[in-house]
Amino acid sequence: MAEKRMLMHFVSRRTRVSRAVVAACGLSALLAASVTAGSGAAAAEPRPSGDGPSPGGAVITLRTAKVGAPGNPSVGILPFKDALYPSCAEAPSPSKCLTVGGVRHRYEIGQLEVTVEQWVAFLNTADPEGRNRLGLYDETESSSAWPRYGQINFSRSADMGSHYSVAFPQWADKPYGFANFLRAARFVNSLYNGRLISKRSSSNGRFNYVTYQVRLSAQTERGMYDLARPNTTRAHRSGFVLPSQDEWIKAAYYDPRGGGTYSYWKYPTNPGVFGDGDATAPNPTVLNPATGDVTNAATQPLASYHASGKPAPSWCPGQLQPEDCSTVNPLGLDPSTYAEVYQGSLSTVGGARTTSPWGTLDQGGNAVEWTDTITAPPSGRSSLRVWRRLHGGISNAPAFQMWPSAVGLQPQDNVFYNHTYPWLGIRIGVIGDLKPGKS
Incomplete structure (x- = not known):
């Protein structure tokens, strides 16, 4: 049932109830089973005016x-089962098992999810005229259309390169939550085609x-x-x-020190115990209600x-009325339906x-995150669309x-989720050795 809900498309004539059913799918539907940095503030600098790489992009x-x-060794998993196997050969249903987590190369992954402030810097670089030709923004992302979840406002009369703005200051350091894979890939291409100004390594001992x-580029259609x-x-x-x-899985769960089960944690926050349900799940966050x-x-x-048994972490920008x-x-x-669904x-x-x-x-909770891994569509669905894997849990979903x-x-x-799902995030990665001065 969850998979069926996930695959519904947005139809404007749906009743409120059917819309609620679709929206209520939550992450349990979004993540349907299938067998097949510091916050990084963006500098307010001149923006590009052309379609190609430009030295004027935001930093x-x-x-x-x-x-x-x-x-590192991989492990076997059965989708959404509370278990881990040293290999799929040892899983009770080998044909439904997925081998995950093994990576042959060194790499880097974002310490944090991409923030609203970083995304706004990208929007004003990639779309300085505010025409939205690439579909990087939707009206439902505004604070007027969606007070509780609206992160970004748009002004048609704003100056060149300033049409998009963070809705309220509190949103600046929150994860951008309206991403699909194509938006995420364009953000990465902007980084790839941009100019690496500086690179600094650090360690905290562990x-x-x-x-x-990075100075972003307006070139988004090709790159990585x-x-x-x-x-x-x-x-x-x-x-x-x-x-x-x-x-993604290795960075979240694989313990090079051998902790957990077969060196893998149950949660990105702690080793946990496979098979105990949510007994060893992390504690849930409590949020300042205005920030x-x-x-x-x-x-x-x-x-x-x-x-389970507790309210989901929630807040409302202090500039707004709670109502x-x-x-x-x-x-x-x-x-009443809105309160139940969202x-x-x-x-x-x-x-x-x-x-x-x-x-x-x-990597555990907050926003679910895109990967670039292509997967087969669910059984009975057309292969004409390209499907990608996502991971990470979410603020409105249970521990599993x-x-x-x-x-x-x-x-x-999936344009439908652009309208209805404000928890889809981005975490970048790096492969190879990047050198400052390259663009």
Whole structure:
């Protein structure tokens, strides 16, 4: 049933009830089973005016975590099962088992999810005239259309390169939540085609990080991904990327020190115990009701998700009336249905402070994240659309969505979710050795 709900398309004539059913699918539907950096503030600098690379793009800062142990062992999983196997040969249903987590190369992955501030810097670089020719923005992302979840406002009368703005200051350091794969790939292409201004490595004694300062490019259609090809894959051996499913899983769960089960954790926050349900799940975050900042970070381990028997983490921008956040929505849902369907808000990136085995933050909970891994469509669905894997749990979903077996999939161009699902995020990766001065 969850898979069926996930595949519904937006139809304007649907009744409020049917819309609610679709929206209520939550992450459990989005991640339907299938067998088949610092926050990085964006500098307010001159923007480009052409379609190609330009030295006038906005400058953003990204921090990545280094992931080593190349050639680490993979494990077997059965989608959404509370178990882990040393190989698929040892799984009770080998034909339904997926082998995940093994990566042969060294790489880096974003310490944090891409923030709203970083995304706005990209929007004003990629679309300085505010024409939205690439479909990078939807009206439902505005604070007027969707007070509770609207992150970004658009002004047609604004100056060149300034049409998009963070809706309220509190949103600047929250994850961008309206991504599909194509939007995420265009962001990565802007990084790839941009100019690497500086690169600095650091270590806290346990984890190793790299901080990049990049001037974004307006060139978004080619770079690491050639978007003229629907089934695009990585075109280069070095540069910014979206993580693959295996890269994402390794960074979230694989413990090079041998902790967990077969060296894999159950949650990106702590080893947990496979087979115990949510008994060893992390604690849920509590958010400041007006800012979305995490207020219980001293309680570890911690993640932004909807724990059983507790309210989902939630907040409403302090500039708004609480009634607006609880009633106004672009789907036309009545207040009671809206309150039932839309639970859980995105919290400040890194606010939970609980690291994965490699030093990343928020891979468990907050926003679900795209990978560039292509997968077969669900049984009975057309193969004409390209489907990609997603991972990460979410602020409105239970603990099981943070398991390594929570292997999600979505069409890469699902416009319906652009209108209705404000929890789809981006985490970048890096392959190869990037050199400052390159563009």
